[in-house]
Amino acid sequence: MGKTIAEKILSSKSGQDAKANDIVIADLDFIMGQDGTSPLAIKAFYEMRGLKVFDPLRIAMVIDHSAPSPLEGVSELHRQMREFAQKQGINFYDIGDGVCHQLLPEQGHVVPGDLVIGADSHTCTYGAINVFSTGVGSTDLAAGIISGKLWFKVPETFKFVLNGKLPPGVFSKDLILYLIGDVTADGATYMAAEYTGETIEELSVEARFTISNMAVEMGAKCGLMAADEKAINWVRKHSRRDFEPVKADPDAVYAKVKEYDVSNLEPQVAKPHTVDNVSPIGEVLGIPVQQGVIGTCTNGRLEDLRIAAQILKGRKIHKNCRLIVAPSSRQVMLEAIKEGVLEILVRAGAAVVTPGCGPCVGTHNGVPSDGENVISTANRNFKGRMGNNRAFIYLGSPATVAASMLTGKITDPREFFV
Amino acid sequence: MDLKGRVHKFGDDINTDYIISGRYKFKTLDMKELAKHVMEDLDPDFYSKVKEGDFIVGGKNFGCGSSREQAPLAIINAGISAVIAKSFARIFYRNCINTGLPLIECDTDRIDEGDELEIDLHKGVLHNSTKGLDIPITPLPGVMLKILSDGGLVEHFKKYGTFKFD
Numbered sequence: 359m360g361k362t363i364a365e366k367i368l369s370s371k372s373g374q375d376a377k378a379n380d381i382v383i384a385d386l387d388f389i390m391g392q393d394g395t396s397p398l399a400i401k402a403f404y405e406m407r408g409l410k411v412f413d414p415l416r417i418a419m420v421i422d423h424s425a426p427s428p429l430e431g432v433s434e435l436h437r438q439m440r441e442f443a444q445k446q447g448i449n450f451y452d453i454g455d456g457v458c459h460q461l462l463p464e465q466g467h468v469v470p471g472d473l474v475i476g477a478d479s480h481t482c483t484y485g486a487i488n489v490f491s492t493g494v495g496s497t498d499l500a501a502g503i504i505s506g507k508l509w510f511k512v513p514e515t516f517k518f519v520l521n522g523k524l525p526p527g528v529f530s531k532d533l534i535l536y537l538i539g540d541v542t543a544d545g546a547t548y549m550a551a552e553y554t555g556e557t558i559e560e561l562s563v564e565a566r567f568t569i570s571n572m573a574v575e576m577g578a579k580c581g582l583m584a585a586d587e588k589a590i591n592w593v594r595k596h597s598r599r600d601f602e603p604v605k606a607d608p609d610a611v612y613a614k615v616k617e618y619d620v621s622n623l624e625p626q627v628a629k630p631h632t633v634d635n636v637s638p639i640g641e642v643l644g645i646p647v648q649q650g651v652i653g654t655c656t657n658g659r660l661e662d663l664r665i666a667a668q669i670l671k672g673r674k675i676h677k678n679c680r681l682i683v684a685p686s687s688r689q690v691m692l693e694a695i696k697e698g699v700l701e702i703l704v705r706a707g708a709a710v711v712t713p714g715c716g717p718c719v720g721t722h723n724g725v726p727s728d729g730e731n732v733i734s735t736a737n738r739n740f741k742g743r744m745g746n747n748r749a750f751i752y753l754g755s756p757a758t759v760a761a762s763m764l765t766g767k768i769t770d771p772r773e774f775f776v
Numbered sequence: 777m778d779l780k781g782r783v784h785k786f787g788d789d790i791n792t793d794y795i796i797s798g799r800y801k802f803k804t805l806d807m808k809e810l811a812k813h814v815m816e817d818l819d820p821d822f823y824s825k826v827k828e829g830d831f832i833v834g835g836k837n838f839g840c841g842s843s844r845e846q847a848p849l850a851i852i853n854a855g856i857s858a859v860i861a862k863s864f865a866r867i868f869y870r871n872c873i874n875t876g877l878p879l880i881e882c883d884t885d886r887i888d889e890g891d892e893l894e895i896d897l898h899k900g901v902l903h904n905s906t907k908g909l910d911i912p913i914t915p916l917p918g919v920m921l922k923i924l925s926d927g928g929l930v931e932h933f934k935k936y937g938t939f940k941f942d
């Protein structure tokens with residue numbers, strides 16, 4: 359019987375013939391923690407009587423969630439991370455370097471065929487470059503950095519076959535929102551999602567990251583894609599590590615398979631307060647918005663900023679709106695400066711904040727006030743997510759956010775792409 | 777492990793932002809302090825209602841959202857002895873096992889606010905004493921029972937220095 363990508367990677371990393379639902383203990387290729395989860399992991403590391411990490415080069419810690427620190431309590435946690443990183447000699451990214459999920463692939467730490475854990479739920483992002491990567495908590499992170507291993511239940515796989523080309527003005531964000539709306543927030547719980555088909559092949563690697571990033575919003579453990587030539591070239595540009603991509607066998611066994619034709623897909627918006635509460639843009643047109651956010655690990659890449667700039671070039675955002683832009687990394691920010699993309703956004707009225715999570719998780723950088731509507735390129739719109747449980751968060755593509763900022767209402771971006 | 781307590785009932789898709797809001801999680805590692813804010817956005821009086829040993833009961837997809845381990849730790853520190861739901865989000869599931877908070881998967885439609893429950897984890901029995909009902913529960917895999925019975929993954933590592941399951 360053939361195997362899925364998930365079964366193959368977990369087999370090779372555990373040295374066992376692993377099938378869905380087996381429990382294996384597997385070797386980890388890379389381990390990541392951010393500033394919301396690392397402090398607890400450091401505490402657990404010492405409680406577990408950890409002395410040295412198993413391999414400093416295979417570990418990174420990133421300060422991105424509350425960066426720069428807005429509070430003295432947070433500053434103390436950041437200090438503990440810096441101290442730990444220095445003492446252990448691990449890879450360390452400080453404020454302004456970027457969002458963890460941008461940095462790991464961009465800095466070449468993760469490559470196709472890897473098994474990776476991160477103490478952050480959107481670690482599934484690297485599935486777009488054929489990495490079995492999944493989010494864990496702080497205690498798993500501590501066990502991982504001590505032993506280089508972790509226990510896994512081998513997931514069953516939910517395969518999404520995506521046919522057709524996305525129409526102009528419709529992006530990978532719209533596609534993944536549509537899929538989440540279709541299968542719901544727990545449609546792939548405990549499972550690996552595998553995305554295949556010509557739609558994926560057509561997309562840039564950057565656009566693919568957006569899809570894998572949101573796999574967890576359908577409950578999935580990881581969001582895997584095969585590594586085609588595009589992906590391999592992308593990884594070679596970013597990493598010097600050797601790698602071997604992993605493909606699913608033609609006779610692999612899937613728990614579920616769903617096929618979609620995306621040729622007529624419209625822009626999609628997730629409405630408050632769940633990510634699977636998705637509508638085509640036509641149903642939400644005209645809802646007033648006071649704050650826009652372009653950034654996060656979902657949509658803060660150069661391509662996303664370019665799309666926003668294409669719409670905002672030579673224009674001004676509506677007087678009732680404020681737009682926050684958080685480039686997903688220092689490198690993205692530098693390239694956006696070089697290309698003039700940031701200048702366009704700033705002239706249009708955007709407030710650019712430190713590369714990192716931006717206002718995504720409500721710790722700093724733009725907490726909305728009571729009753730306000732926010733339209734964001736992030737991946738979550740839970741009540742209270744941005745720091746105020748009386749605000750309302752809509753999720754859309756960078757194009758939808760940019761277009762809505764011009765009118766002060768949720769706006770269809772397709773008119774800018776004819 | 778025998779557990780006994782009263783039910784605090786919630787619905788489907790209870791996410792980690794409801795369990796402990798991001799407003800608090802970055803502020804402190806003091807779990808007793810965080811525990812005071814458990815479920816606050818859904819029920820501001822929740823913490824003061826809980827008696828040591830009580831249960832949180834949810835519907836499907838309990839614990840979806842972020843990987844914050846503050847969620848199970850705050851639940852434990854609020855005095856809750858187990859979480860019972862139709863299904864759990866997987867990172868939350870792992871985090872509960874790793875921090876030593878028992879999870880029970882079963883049909884929760886016949887469990888209501890205020891019901892008294894008795895649970896035997898090893899035998900896999902849940903008895904609803906208020907309604908006089910036995911509800912079948914899905915037993916936990918061996919690896920998880922082992923980590924739980926060691927008192928969580930920290931204690932497991934203290935004992936063995938690595939993963940040890942046979």
Ligand code: SF4
Pocket residue numbers: 422423457458459478480654655656714715716718719736737
């Ligand atoms: S950008 Fe948002 S979703 Fe992504 S890692 Fe940061 S807080 Fe999490």
